Amino acid sequence: MNILFIVNMEDLGFEEPLGTLYLSAMCKKNGHKVDVVENDARKVEEIICAVSPDLLAVSVLTPSFAYLYQTVNEVKKKHNIATVFGGPHATFFPEIIDKPGIDYVFRGECETAFVGFLDLLEAGKALDSASNLVFTNGKGEIKKNPLTPLTADLDDLPFPDRELFREYRQFYRSDVRSVMVSRGCPYHCSYCFNNEYKKMYKGLGKPIRVRGVDNVIAECVELKERYDARMLHFFDDIFPFNRRWVEEFSEKYRTKVGLPFLTNTSFSVCTEHYVSCLSKAGCKSLLIGVETGNEVLRDKVLFRKMSNKMMIERSKIIHAHGIKIYAQNLIGIPKGSLALDLETLELNIKLEADYAGAYLCQPYPKTAIERIARQANLIDESKGFGRSFYYSGNLLISDKEKIKKLRVLFPIVVNFPFLYNSINALMRLPVFFFKTVGTLLHGYKIKTAMLVYPMSLSAFVRNIGYYLARRINKI
Numbered sequence: 201m202n203i204l205f206i207v208n209m210e211d212l213g214f215e216e217p218l219g220t221l222y223l224s225a226m227c228k229k230n231g232h233k234v235d236v237v238e239n240d241a242r243k244v245e246e247i248i249c250a251v252s253p254d255l256l257a258v259s260v261l262t263p264s265f266a267y268l269y270q271t272v273n274e275v276k277k278k279h280n281i282a283t284v285f286g287g288p289h290a291t292f293f294p295e296i297i298d299k300p301g302i303d304y305v306f307r308g309e310c311e312t313a314f315v316g317f318l319d320l321l322e323a324g325k326a327l328d329s330a331s332n333l334v335f336t337n338g339k340g341e342i343k344k345n346p347l348t349p350l351t352a353d354l355d356d357l358p359f360p361d362r363e364l365f366r367e368y369r370q371f372y373r374s375d376v377r378s379v380m381v382s383r384g385c386p387y388h389c390s391y392c393f394n395n396e397y398k399k400m401y402k403g404l405g406k407p408i409r410v411r412g413v414d415n416v417i418a419e420c421v422e423l424k425e426r427y428d429a430r431m432l433h434f435f436d437d438i439f440p441f442n443r444r445w446v447e448e449f450s451e452k453y454r455t456k457v458g459l460p461f462l463t464n465t466s467f468s469v470c471t472e473h474y475v476s477c478l479s480k481a482g483c484k485s486l487l488i489g490v491e492t493g494n495e496v497l498r499d500k501v502l503f504r505k506m507s508n509k510m511m512i513e514r515s516k517i518i519h520a521h522g523i524k525i526y527a528q529n530l531i532g533i534p535k536g537s538l539a540l541d542l543e544t545l546e547l548n549i550k551l552e553a554d555y556a557g558a559y560l561c562q563p564y565p566k567t568a569i570e571r572i573a574r575q576a577n578l579i580d581e582s583k584g585f586g587r588s589f590y591y592s593g594n595l596l597i598s599d600k601e602k603i604k605k606l607r608v609l610f611p612i613v614v615n616f617p618f619l620y621n622s623i624n625a626l627m628r629l630p631v632f633f634f635k636t637v638g639t640l641l642h643g644y645k646i647k648t649a650m651l652v653y654p655m656s657l658s659a660f661v662r663n664i665g666y667y668l669a670r671r672i673n674k675i
């Protein structure tokens with residue numbers, strides 16, 4: 201079959217959408233043709249005329265659903281092409297099948313399920329055996345087919361199809377490439393989709409799976425040699441922390457790949473052994489969720505069990521190994537307050553975070569934090585939710601305007617802690633005052649605390665451009 205993926209590139213910067221690339225690789229391996237286009241009705245029209253797809257495929261997150269659906273619905277009115285939606289939003293809201301213009305919805309991990317469906321569709325067979333599929337059958341009934349078990353051995357999957365974006369310099373010529381080493385997360389943070397995901401897949405395989413080191417190394421070598429990658433971003437929820445796995449990875453990555461990398465992790469796993477293995481391998485920066493400085497709020501609302509003391513100790517270990525800390529924080533949390541958000545700021549100063557981003561909490565539907573906010577009557581039903589890290593569209597919190605200002609000031613004050621004593625005065629100034637400083641600081645820190653590799657001036661300008669042009673990064 202001939203599949204056309206529509207991707208919301210304006211949200212992605214230089215970070216390739218790996219879900220789409222994994223599906224593309226599986227489709228091609230099974231003899232299907234795949235094209236891609238950005239989320240722009242005119243461009244979609246043009247490519248439909250050029251490649252005549254049988255199927256329009258879309259990967260949706262909750263905040264991007266509305267924008268992608270709008271395009272698909274518009275296109276669908278003119279062209280009789282079947283449409284299929286998958287990704288986290290489709291997984292948790294399969295009821296989108298009711299919307300005009302959406303023919304098929306997929307839940308969960310779909311490499312095998314999607315190609316099974318394509319084969320049935322191509323052969324004109326009934327879709328009752330298509331796993332993970334939600335669809336309306338010939339009698340007008342909505343059918344929710346069972347899920348296929350999670351892929352037990354991730355090494356069985358082909359590498360993501362990096363060729364899909366050959367025409368898109370934004371991804372294809374990027375010095376920094378994304379890789380997923382594992383799937384799943386051991387924690388239960390209230391704002392994350394993992395809890396619901398784990399419930400959905402109960403009894404259908406291990407939720408946490410880690411690729412074999414050799415398989416990961418082979419993908420990294422390909423990115424270095426074939427795609428000229430200069431730095432890698434391991435985009436796992438938590439970079440694997442099994443002792444033997446990390447040791448083997450550290451040794452093989454250093455000798456066979458040798459590229460600097462950054463990754464996502466948690467203070468909970470940052471022992472001396474783990475951090476030293478990462479450092480020896482070439483880790484330059486860790487993206488770590490600090491989220492809040494208040495231990496009660498952290499435990500009771502965010503469901504994160506760790507102490508400030510432990511975080512401060514671990515940050516010392518990380519810095520001692522020459523790794524930068526790119527801290528991520530949530531402010532404007534349900535049941536929180538401006539005073540508690542200032543505690544978060546203080547904690548980031550104590551951690552000596554090299555960069556500390558603060559994002560307004562936006563509880564997504566079907567997460568535990570959304571239930572907490574709803575029970576406390578903190579959701580404004582008349583409003584939708586924000587698209588980006590920087591807006592919380594429908595959350596009712598006190599001092600919201602001040603907290604919005606604090607978000608802009610936050611990284612500046614963490615970098616220049618002497619400003620902390622004047623924070624209340626600073627929050628009274630108009631926000632445009634800090635926006636330029638904040639943007640410049642962010643650009644500088646992306647270069648020095650995140651993408652820490654020998655970057656050419658042109659790549660620097662390009663990376664900053666992509667990063668800041670990303671709609672979800674607009675401040």
Ligand code: B12
Pocket residue numbers: 208211212213215216217218219220222223257258259260261262263264284285286287288289292306308309310311314380384391392393394435436437562564587588589590672
């Ligand atoms: C990398 C990443 C990003 C990257 C790239 C995002 C992207 N679109 O690929 C960046 C940094 C840009 C990003 C931004 C955001 N992200 Co993000 N991100 C991730 C992360 C860590 C990994 C995604 C990934 O590559 N997974 C691996 C691939 C293999 O899995 P996958 O994408 O889910 O795809 C599989 C299935 O979903 C399915 N599938 C996917 N698409 C399709 C399409 C079809 C047609 C079919 C049949 C199947 C299918 O099959 C795929 C293969 O098995 C996930 C967490 C996670 N573990 O998944 C969060 C996650 C996806 N992000 C999330 C969020 C909330 C955001 C932001 C809103 C954050 C913010 N507040 O601004 C923004 C929104 C961006 C946007 N509007 O698109 C949430 C989404 C929750 C939700 N209900 O939608 C997640 C799940 C994290 C979480 N804590 O809950 N993110």
